[in-house]
Structures are given as structure tokens and as C-alpha cells.
Amino acid sequence: MALMGRVALVTGGAQGIGRAAVEALMRSAAKVSVVDVNQDCGDACKSELDAEFGGGSCAFIQCDVTDGDALRADAFQKTADMFGRLDIVINNAGINNEKNWEKTIGVNLTSVIKGTYLGLEHMSREYGKQGGTIINVSSMAAFMHSPHQPVYTATKHGVIGFTRAMADASVLGNYGVRINVLCPAFVDTPLLHSVEEEDNMGKFVKFKEDFKRTMDKFGVLQPSLIADGMMRLITDAALNGAVMKITCSKGIHFHTYEPMSA
Ligand SMILES: NC(=O)C1=CN([C@@H]2O[C@H](COP(=O)(O)OP(=O)(O)OC[C@H]3O[C@@H](n4cnc5c(N)ncnc54)[C@H](O)[C@@H]3O)[C@@H](O)[C@H]2O)C=CC1
Numbered sequence: 001m002a003l004m005g006r007v008a009l010v011t012g013g014a015q016g017i018g019r020a021a022v023e024a025l026m027r028s029a030a031k032v033s034v035v036d037v038n039q040d041c042g043d044a045c046k047s048e049l050d051a052e053f054g055g056g057s058c059a060f061i062q063c064d065v066t067d068g069d070a071l072r073a074d075a076f077q078k079t080a081d082m083f084g085r086l087d088i089v090i091n092n093a094g095i096n097n098e099k100n101w102e103k104t105i106g107v108n109l110t111s112v113i114k115g116t117y118l119g120l121e122h123m124s125r126e127y128g129k130q131g132g133t134i135i136n137v138s139s140m141a142a143f144m145h146s147p148h149q150p151v152y153t154a155t156k157h158g159v160i161g162f163t164r165a166m167a168d169a170s171v172l173g174n175y176g177v178r179i180n181v182l183c184p185a186f187v188d189t190p191l192l193h194s195v196e197e198e199d200n201m202g203k204f205v206k207f208k209e210d211f212k213r214t215m216d217k218f219g220v221l222q223p224s225l226i227a228d229g230m231m232r233l234i235t236d237a238a239l240n241g242a243v244m245k246i247t248c249s250k251g252i253h254f255h256t257y258e259p260m261s262a
């Protein structure tokens, strides 16, 4: 019951890692807005969650996070109107598309930036709000510079840099919002199977056997462990600007940076 009365918004929450996060939040008694572009998957998700947790604790909002106006009005504002407040934002929606790489930048990086700014509008003391917490989802690909996914890798690097800078801005600006980033290794979700698809991987599909060898080497995690990491970022008030990594070999742990010397 740790999050009783709290309200969360999860992008890409209808399946995979986002869905696991939604379930973990609801088990902790939070109310959750599931924001996803996939109408069918979102409807199914909402029915299953209502059956498990009872109606009234979650909403599904169909929204493409790359549509800035819809993200503002349909996702964030409707969530705040429906549940009366916003406390937790998880910018999780992501795609793997090296063929349409500009879309990958739009979903994986630009929308995370927009989601963070909108989260601040609804939670930051700057805007007269009560504070809260934001998690941006990156990937271990940001540390591996995966040769199979150059643009995906670039977006995930960008998410880490943006999140760390905003976490410092939050402290300097007294926003009252903790902002952290999560970097999972391979996770068993529909996204992972896109490695086989030329439509997703573009010319890099020919490296798919090499990609699969990397997966075999490092192993594949279950989404529930990623949700455990998210719950730790949400509930541990000491964490701001943290870069959480989750891997098969080390489990949930944090990346450390050398202090800059003059
Ligand atoms: N599965 C993996 O191995 C890893 C995934 N990640 C990241 O975790 C996040 C979630 O990935 P998965 O759950 O694996 O993927 P997934 O493909 O299983 O789920 C992603 C969800 O996001 C939604 N989505 C996609 N584009 C959207 C858009 N434009 N607007 C709104 N919703 C949209 C999809 O409909 C889907 O429900 C992504 O940011 C991904 O890059 C990070 C590391 C590893």
C-alpha cells in the first residue's frame, strides 16, 4: 500500500516492460494511466487490469507520444483531470526501427524530453505543484554502443544525458521532482523479437545472428525484474540523477561516474 493515493502515468504501458510497471504500481495501490498508441492492446490491458484490481484504478488513453499536442491534452491533462493529481511519470514508450530512424529519434528521445517537461508542469514546485518523480527508460545499449542499432543506441545515450542534466536542474531549481534513468539489458518482450525483422532492423538485419549471440551471452531478463527496479526508483527518496542498470549477471545496480577534476 506504499503508493496509496498516488497517481502514475506510464507511456507504452499496454505491453512489455511498461505493462509490468503498471501492474507493480497497481499492486502498491497507485492509480495508473496507461498511455499507448496501440488501441487493441490498450483495451485488452485495461480489461485485464480491471478484472484483477477492480474498476476505477486505471485508465487507458490511446495516444501517440510523438504527437505533442495529444501528449499534453489527451495524456497528461486528462490523467490529472481524471485522478485529480499526478505524482509519477514513466517515459517508457520506445521502438527499435533503424529503417525509419527518424521515427526512432522521435519516440525514444524527443518524446521522453516532452514527457519530462510535461511531467514537470504537473508536478514541479516551479508550477506550484506538490513534487513527484520521473523515470526515463534508456537501455544497456547506451553502454554497449550496439553495432546492430546505431540510432537506437544514440537515442538511449541521449536519454541518459538529458535525464542527468534535468536531475541537476531539479535540485538547482528546487523543483521537488526526482528524475532518474533506467537501463535494462535484454528483456523478454515483443520488442526483442524485432531483431528478426528487416522492417525494423533495415540493413542491419543481416547482423541478426551476431545480435542473437550477444543475447545468448548476456541472457534475457523478465519484465517483472525491471518493474522491481522502477519501484525502487519511485520509492527511494534518496535517488535523483541515478543511472540504474539491470543485467542478468549483476541484477539491479547503479552506474557510477568519475567525478570531474579541473
Ligand atoms: N525489451 C528489451 O530488451 C529492452 C527494452 N528497453 C526499452 O524499454 C522500453 C519498453 O520496451 P519493451 O517493453 O521491450 O517494448 P514493447 O514493444 O514490448 O512495448 C512498447 C510499448 O510502447 C508502445 N509504443 C510504441 N510506440 C509508441 C508511441 N509512438 N506512442 C505511444 N506508445 C508507443 C507500444 O505500443 C508498446 O505497447 C523501450 O523504451 C525500450 O527501448 C530497454 C532495454 C531492453
Ligand SMILES: CC/C=C\C[C@H](O)[C@H](O)/C=C/C=C/C=C\C=C\C(=O)C/C=C\CCC(=O)O
Pocket: 096, 138, 139, 140, 141, 144, 149, 152, 184, 185, 186, 191, 192, 193, 194, 195, 196, 218, 245, 247, 248, 249, 250, 253
Ligand atoms: C532488436 C532488439 C531489440 C531490442 C533490444 C534493445 O535494443 C535493448 O535495448 C538492448 C539491450 C542491450 C543490452 C546489452 C547488453 C547487456 C550487457 C550485460 O548484461 C553486461 C553485464 C554486466 C554489465 C556490468 C555493468 O557495467 O554494470
